[in-house]
Amino acid sequence: MFGDVEGAKSFYGDVLGWTFGESSSEYGNYTQAYAAGKAVAAVVPPMPGQEGQSQWCLYLASPDAAATAARIREHGGEVLMEPMQVGDFGTMCLGRDPGGVVFGVWQAGVHEGFEAPPEQPGAFCWAEVYTREPGKSDAFFPAVFGYTAKQMEGEAMDFRMFNVGDDTVLGRMKMGEEFPPEVPAYINVYFTVDDCDGAVARATGHGGVLRFGPMDTPFGRFAALSDPQGASFSVIDVTRTQGEIPQISDVP
Template identity: 35%
Template structure:
């Protein structure tokens, strides 16, 4: 896997994301204050209010630059708590309609988020939820390649082939399947640059979640970060272990949102 860094990198002005590129990650929770406390302590994030049209919503900042969003679920909404990647689009309405025509479902929008941009939230034919973001003032994640920033997004689903065709049709991805008898994996690329992955897990897919996107956040030390997660009230699903991406652990926050911690090879 070759992760595509965000357009901003470590410094400099940040450019518009190419259509199809994951450009933002957002989390909807019941306890906003407790969630901010958890991620602030884990990643060093600070927070400021986001667009009021989205209800209670904050943007997480690292070194003064926006890296993720956290919003408040209505009390009567009992949805799975999960990080959701937003995929860049030049026209959210057109992308949403294409998703519908290709067998997906659009549950929210397209709607305006003030001067920030225009969004829609949908699900692919297997049920995995994703966002669509048409940038205006808010281009997306403004920092990458440092601890506390999103590093990779991966779809965990039953099998990769069918759902990969959906994303290819909607977002124009190029597919790079991994040829292996016991590993079902497809890398999605834009202009030859890997931007996301799809892993087919068959019956190994967690029954309590179903198909879902998983966000990797970069950390300096995966083992230390795992310990910190547990101390802050989160849970460790898979301890840190070395792999082709680097050293990776799978954890949840106190409300159950799953994410991975990625320590890149030095």
């Protein structure tokens, strides 16, 4: 959601190489973003009452948005927007976990979601829940979405991974003192790039702010950024890996 949709299109078009479809006034000026012709995201103006800081919202798939909304409430979360059918595209709702993390829920109709594979430059690749209250998120997301969990071992960080079957679909990072107190809990989305440093240079050259990195990890070289409107996101080159993957243990 962006206060300046045209500005967002210009920025992400330059940084990630996205192209954009026609704005749909029937659906709140929803504009689909594409990488190599495949859907990877969408940009929309804020909904009435949501005219705050621009931000990315990750939608988690559900076979029944109404049932998921009920589970959100049952497990201490808040439903910010009740399930709403969007034509024949699908049904959406917005929720917030007990630690303040806002997310979307999407029950697919003809629009199933991401079309590009995560390794394609410009595609959505990964996301992490950033929270100061990891215990709340660790209980909430598996209860609502049926995830199993694994913990990454390491003294330097508190990091958990949520799985659907054998597929790891979401991470959870505890926010430390490096995050100013005014930064709320949020979900950080990662987009794939073929050159992390080049993407950072393009982003900062177009008014973005480098928050962290670039840094080499066993999963790729990544950097955390804010766009000119204040929306947080990360870029990652998954082909450039360094170091050993930390030990991972199952969570009972």
